[in-house]
Amino acid sequence: MIDTAYHLYVLLVAAAIACSLWRLWRGPSMADRLNAADVIALCVVGLIVGHGWQTGDALWLDLAMVAGLVLFVGTTAVSLFIDPEDLSRSE
Numbered sequence: 001m002i003d004t005a006y007h008l009y010v011l012l013v014a015a016a017i018a019c020s021l022w023r024l025w026r027g028p029s030m031a032d033r034l035n036a037a038d039v040i041a042l043c044v045v046g047l048i049v050g051h052g053w054q055t056g057d058a059l060w061l062d063l064a065m066v067a068g069l070v071l072f073v074g075t076t077a078v079s080l081f082i083d084p085e086d087l088s089r090s091e
Helices: 002-026 030-055 058-080 084-088
Strands: none
Touching: 002 030, 030 058
8 A cells, every 4th residue: 555655656746747847848937947946856855755755764854854955045046146027027
């Protein structure tokens, strides 16, 4: 039962990554692309958590926590350098 739940979880996260890749590719604005990249990174963190859950190794959870913190700081840093006019303008 746990293996089935894990495989369903990975399948749903992979579908979320695929949808986000489409939004990253199509845009239309910089804000859409930035949000899509952030969702992809969060999905990868979710996959790390899922792997830690599946293997029962707490090291993966620590890795996911560090990756989440780096993701937060990175997203905040990137958002500071984007011109506010680029966020709403379609390309």
